[in-house]
Amino acid sequence: MRDKPGGWSAREPERPTQGPQAASIIGGKRGPEEQLAAVRQMMVDCEAERCRASTKLVLRFIALTAVRPNEVHGARWDELHDLDGKDPRWVIPSGRMKGDEDSKAEEDGDHIVPLSRQCWKQPGRSPGISR
Numbered sequence: 001m002r003d004k005p006g007g008w009s010a011r012e013p014e015r016p017t018q019g020p021q022a023a024s025i026i027g028g029k030r031g032p033e034e035q036l037a038a039v040r041q042m043m044v045d046c047e048a049e050r051c052r053a054s055t056k057l058v059l060r061f062i063a064l065t066a067v068r069p070n071e072v073h074g075a076r077w078d079e080l081h082d083l084d085g086k087d088p089r090w091v092i093p094s095g096r097m098k099g100d101e102d103s104k105a106e107e108d109g110d111h112i113v114p115l116s117r118q119c120w121k122q123p124g125r126s127p128g129i130s131r
Contacts, residue, residue: 065113
């Protein structure tokens with residue numbers, strides 16, 4: 001490629017490369033039974049770790065809802081609906097979701113996360129959600 005006036009190259013600057021991807025806990029496991037056993041063992045291992053109770057609670061909440069950590073970090077109480085009813089759910093506004101601007105602007109693009117009894121009904125606790 002030719003150099004632009006002033007000595008600048010016409011090509012894009014190199015983007016930093018990401019480090020090696022973390023190994024999947026279910027990588028190499030055959031079938032859903034082995035994969036489920038690996039996930040269960042990971043949860044047992046997490047519970048056995050020495051860390052703050054709030055950290056364990058959030059890790060459990062992430063595992064039970066399959067949401068990204070940043071979504072949990074930004075969660076607000078007004079996004080949680082029907083917690084004591086038949087259809088407890090967390091409605092994450094599309095603007096907070098990962099994705100392009102077009103998908104974030106969709107009128108009905110909110111992400112609805114069903115909340116199981118196990119993820120919400122933890123004795124006297126709730127994930128670190130801001131008011």
